[in-house]
Amino acid sequence: MTNAEQTGTVYLVGAGPGDPELLTLKAHRLLSQCDALVYDSLVPREVLDLVPASCERRFVGKRRGHHSVPQPSTNAVLVEMAQKHSTVVRLKGGDPFLFGRGGEEAAYLAERNIPVQVVPGVTAGIAAPAYAGIPVTHRRAGSSVTFVTGHEEIDKRRPSVDWRALATASDGLVIYMGLHNLPRIAEELMAGGLAATTPVAVIQQGTVAGQRCLKATLVDVADQCRAEAFKSPSIVVVGEVIDQQVEACRPSPAAVTMPILF
Numbered sequence: 263m264t265n266a267e268q269t270g271t272v273y274l275v276g277a278g279p280g281d282p283e284l285l286t287l288k289a290h291r292l293l294s295q296c297d298a299l300v301y302d303s304l305v306p307r308e309v310l311d312l313v314p315a316s317c318e319r320r321f322v323g324k325r326r327g328h329h330s331v332p333q334p335s336t337n338a339v340l341v342e343m344a345q346k347h348s349t350v351v352r353l354k355g356g357d358p359f360l361f362g363r364g365g366e367e368a369a370y371l372a373e374r375n376i377p378v379q380v381v382p383g384v385t386a387g388i389a390a391p392a393y394a395g396i397p398v399t400h401r402r403a404g405s406s407v408t409f410v411t412g413h414e415e416i417d418k419r420r421p422s423v424d425w426r427a428l429a430t431a432s433d434g435l436v437i438y439m440g441l442h443n444l445p446r447i448a449e450e451l452m453a454g455g456l457a458a459t460t461p462v463a464v465i466q467q468g469t470v471a472g473q474r475c476l477k478a479t480l481v482d483v484a485d486q487c488r489a490e491a492f493k494s495p496s497i498v499v500v501g502e503v504i505d506q507q508v509e510a511c512r513p514s515p516a517a518v519t520m521p522i523l524f
Contacts, residue, residue: 274381434503439495
């Protein structure tokens with residue numbers, strides 16, 4: 263950067279659910295051209311290998327119980343990189359604006375007159391069930407679906423998700439980061455009116471090597487996940503759409519690995 267008053271552009275890029283072939287063409291192009299990369303935990307090495315060797319990299323991942331880089335520090339890193347480089351990719355698993363704090367980072371940069379653009383990505387809440395052959399909506403089983411986070415501990419004094427209200431608010435639920443709190447979530451959904459026999463699917467490591475899918479009912483899903491040692495990252499799907507699973511349409515998970523988040 264030759265002009266001290268000039269800053270580069272920060273691109274908030276969705277890395278998708280893990281399979282590198284699910285990257286958008288725009289994401290792939292930006293990764294191959296970027297001067298700086300700021301990336302999260304849920305990005306496989308094969309995607310990181312797309313960036314130029316000269317690219318400056320910064321890891322700012324967060325994990326449950328190990329919040330190594332607080333959000334204010336990540337914001338500061340983005341500003342620093344924009345002041346040094348022309349093209350900065352802020353790479354986030356899934357989609358930047360769906361439980362990815364992309365909105366917060368975009369606002370922070372815009373307030374400081376740093377150019378910022380969003381590059382949407384394929385979200386795991388759709389892709390992981392699809393790779394298990396489960397449609398999140400279906401004409402016979404689900405005309406509405408709710409995407410919700412099951413993990414609200416970071417920076418929140420009290421949870422804001424009303425699980426009892428959500429229980430019957432739509433035909434199905436797709437829960438991100440819900441494995442750790444699944445026993446409480448299941449209890450609250452049943453208290454809100456969902457039957458104990460409601461189908462539930464849990465997909466671990468969706469779209470990549472290590473993908474597993476467990477099918478259970480709401481009353482016993484937490485115990486089954488514990489018995490089969492399911493770990494994060496996992497997507498939880500609740501609703502009758504699970505009975506519409508089509509095994510024959512399942513894509514093969516990519517031969518790449520992603521970190522297990524305990």
